[in-house]
Amino acid sequence: MANATADREIVVTRKFDAPRETVFAAFTEREHVEQWWMPSGSTTHEWDAKPGGTWRYSMPSPDGAMYPFKVTFVEVNKPTKLVYDYSSEGDPNPVRTNVSFEDEGGKTKVTLHLVFTSVAAFEEAKSYGAVGGATQALKDLEKYLAKL
Amino acid sequence: MTANDTLSLTFAALSDPTRRAMLARLAQGPATVKELAEPFKLSMPAISKHLKVLEHAGLIERGREAQWRPAQLHAAPLKHVSDWLERYRENWEENFDRLDEYLRKIQKEKL
Numbered sequence: 001m002a003n004a005t006a007d008r009e010i011v012v013t014r015k016f017d018a019p020r021e022t023v024f025a026a027f028t029e030r031e032h033v034e035q036w037w038m039p040s041g042s043t044t045h046e047w048d049a050k051p052g053g054t055w056r057y058s059m060p061s062p063d064g065a066m067y068p069f070k071v072t073f074v075e076v077n078k079p080t081k082l083v084y085d086y087s088s089e090g091d092p093n094p095v096r097t098n099v100s101f102e103d104e105g106g107k108t109k110v111t112l113h114l115v116f117t118s119v120a121a122f123e124e125a126k127s128y129g130a131v132g133g134a135t136q137a138l139k140d141l142e143k144y145l146a147k148l
Numbered sequence: 149m150t151a152n153d154t155l156s157l158t159f160a161a162l163s164d165p166t167r168r169a170m171l172a173r174l175a176q177g178p179a180t181v182k183e184l185a186e187p188f189k190l191s192m193p194a195i196s197k198h199l200k201v202l203e204h205a206g207l208i209e210r211g212r213e214a215q216w217r218p219a220q221l222h223a224a225p226l227k228h229v230s231d232w233l234e235r236y237r238e239n240w241e242e243n244f245d246r247l248d249e250y251l252r253k254i255q256k257e258k259l
Contacts, residue, residue, distance in 0.1 A: 010237050014244040018251040026247060036250040037243060095236070110244075114236050 010114045020101050023108040024079035027099060049073055056089070070094075154206075155232060158225040161205035166190070167198050171221060174208060178220035 016023050026032040030047045033055075038044070041060040045068075048054055055071040068089035075083035080101055085094035096115040101108055161167055170184050185195040199219060202208045207226065208219045 010233060012237055012240040012244070014248070016248055016251050018255055022251065022254070023247075026251060032250070032254075036246040112240055114240075 012112045012114075013109065015104065015107055015109045017107050019106060020079045020103045020108045023110060024082070024101050027082055028076060028078070049076060051076055154225065154228065157205040158207065158228065161201050161207055164198065164201075167202055170198060170202065171207060174219060174221040175223075178218045180218045184219065 018026075026036065028049045030044065030049070034042075034044060038057055039059055043058050043066075045056040045058065046054055051073055053073045055073070056068065057071075058066040058068045060066055070087055070089050072085045072094070073083075074085060074096075075081055082099040082101075084097050084099075086097055087094035098113040098115070100111045102111070162171075166188060169187065173179060173184060173187075181192070181195060181199065184199070185192060188195065190198075199208065199210070202219075203210060205225060207222055209222050210217045210219045
């Protein structure tokens, strides 16, 4: 399945009115990350934004309980590309996230690909392509669902 | 059954192209087993097995008449899958809103 990965991705894009270096820093430097990525009331337990390094933090839920999350940095290529695995603490099936930073005349286009390996893990390795299937099926059925 | 168990069942049922094709057919309206079998070079028992998987995952409902048992789509589990994936997108749209605001703030401070 050549397109298996594409089928399992969610892509979110946004153009920011700031230079690429600044936007990249906002994703990879702790003092920035704590200002926007982490909701207020969150705590950083560990920060090491190098390939193989880990960022651990806890985020409050609406009911006040703290939920721990773990980010493992895979690639940190300043200022163009960031790859990390994101999961709830203890979840063995992270969501792989690829972030690209493109310079567009002084502004920066950020494209975030979420790759759902964790989805596939739901139904064992043997039917790994399931999410592609699910996504395709959803596309096929989109019109039907819209009527519900 | 937990939400994740339900998702697993849905994903497992959707992992097979024949079953996805059957669902796509049923999205156009109810069909009998015979009608569902027509596009596939599969035996009736094989078709029945696929239908059972779909039924178990709650993706289809079947009539009570033993012989023909027309099947119809039940899309709620698909909506659940869609919602589950969509939650991540919404989360990042919100994160981007916060980042946008933050970048404006630090840009302004620099001037």
